[in-house]
Amino acid sequence: MADGTQVRTHLCGIRTAWTERGSAGEAVAEIARAFGAGVAQLLVFFSPDYDPETLNRRLAEAFPRAEIAGCTMSGGIAPAGGLDRGLVAIAFPADGFRIVSTVLDAIDHLDVERTAGAVRALRRRLEPQGPDHTQPTQCFALSLIDGMTNAEETVVSAITWALEGIPLVGGSAGDGLTFRDAVLLHGGAIHRNAAVLLLVESDFPVQIFKSDNFEPTDVKFVVTASNGEARTVYELNAEPAAREYAMAVGLDPERLTPMSFAAYPLAVKVGGEYFCRSIRRLNADGSLSFFCAIDEGVVLTLAEPRDIVATTRAELARLDLALGGVDLIIGFECVLRRLDAESRQVRQGIADLYRRYDMVGFETYGEQYRAMHLNQTLTGIAIGKRPADVMRPADAPPAPPATP
Known part of the structure; x- marks a missing residue:
């Protein structure tokens, strides 16, 4: 295997590989050598600086019998650690997994019905x-959504309604932190302004999850002027949004950066639970653009981070216990979590956890979990080591459900 390319074969039959090769052609060649034959479904996450036409063509040539889906990433997740660039690939075998997929186009004007x-x-x-x-008990849905369309809430709502109980997780495709272009692959074609949906039935136990590392404070902001469709907030508490936010966290409103937004997240309370609503950027007019839709009248709560390593470790340990051992995890992590981990100098601790639990995935512009579009969160699907239909000893506790 070429330097910098690694591959793993898991007990469930899934193979994962990742490479930091500089060009799309080289990256695909390395992944093809790593996987060989027997790939039924290939899922790929790739650097936005790869030429998508070349990548798509080379994947089709290297895996002519496989269904292929994927998207651009803001960074890769692999057991070897976070990847700033490159290609992460997940190869599903035909045995043990049944997968169907579709693409939803023109999601900025989505027809819900x-x-x-x-x-x-x-x-x-x-x-x-x-x-x-009956509905398969070990079934889940994976969503990949163009993170530049500002349409995730509508897409997730429509998908979840029609899934009728099948749990959904996923991530929004991004392009580093340039916010110019996101690309999706499906059915041999390149898509923009689109979403890819995969339904997966597994012979192995599965469980979706989400993990965040913030808790609410007593500091509140009422959104008094906004453009929900553009995800832009102009006023908080009837004051210019950037100035009001910066004063609350003790920063210069003209020097707010993605690192600032990662360190001081905002959250909204839904159904008794807080969900993060992260700021994407500071605009020249003093407004703030968000990764999620924010409507006027919404109350935002300033949140303070908890120990990201400890909270992530606790959630992954819970999954390991619930599944009788985690075989691998497909994860979708907000790019702001990575920035926060870097600023607190704990990224290595997170990487050690991802290595321990064989996590692969990508850094996103937003995460999907059931009917919610989230920010600054880790979501994913954990796949267990034992087949779901294996009989457990009579004195053992009952097997956990497929979903939390």
């Missing part, structure tokens, strides 16, 4: 037919 119909049609392709059929 048509989208729900497409998702239901996808479910029918996966589920057994007949009067006695």
Whole structure:
């Protein structure tokens, strides 16, 4: 294997590989050598500086019998540690996994009914037919959404409605922190302004999860002027948004950076639980652009970070116990979590955890979890080591459900 390229074969039959090769052609060649034959579904996350046309063509040539889906990333997640650039690939075998997928186009003007119909049609392709059929208990959905469209809330809502209980996790495709272009791959074509949805039925136990490392403070902001569609907030507490936010956290409003936003997140309370609503950038007019939709009248709460290593370790340990051992994790992590970990000099501690639990995935512009679009969160699917249909000893505790 070429220097810098690594591959792992997991007990469930999934193979994962990652490379930091400089060009799309070289990266695909390395991944193809790592995987060889027997790939039924290939999932890829790749640097935005790779030429997508070349990448798409080389993937089709290297894996002519595989279904291929993927997207650009703001950084890669691999057991070897975080990747600033390169290609992360997940190869599903035909045995043990049944996967169907579709692409949803023009998501900035999403037709909810048509989208729900497409998702239901996808479910029918996966589920057994007949009067006695039941929903697969080890089934989950993965979403990859163009993070430049500001459409995740609508897309996730429509998908979740039609999934009717199948748990959803995923991430928003990004391009580092340049905010210019995100690309998705599906069905041999390149897509923008789109979402890719995969439904996966597994013979192995699975569980979706989310993990964050913030807790609310007593500092509140009322959004008094905003453009929800553009995800831009002009006023907080009837004051210019950037100035009001900066004064609350003790920073210069003209020197706010992504590092500032990662260190001092904002959250909204939904159904008794707080979810992060991260700031994307400071605008020249003193407004703030967000990674999620923010409407007027919403109350935002300033949050303070907890120990990111400890909170992540606790969640991964919980998954390990619930599944009787984690075989691998496909993870979707907000790019702001990485910036926060770097600023606190704990990125190595996070990398050690991802190595221990064989996590692969990508850094996102937003994360999906069930019906929610989130920020500054880690979401994912954990796959267990033992087949789901293996009988447990009579004195053992019952097997955990497929979802939390």
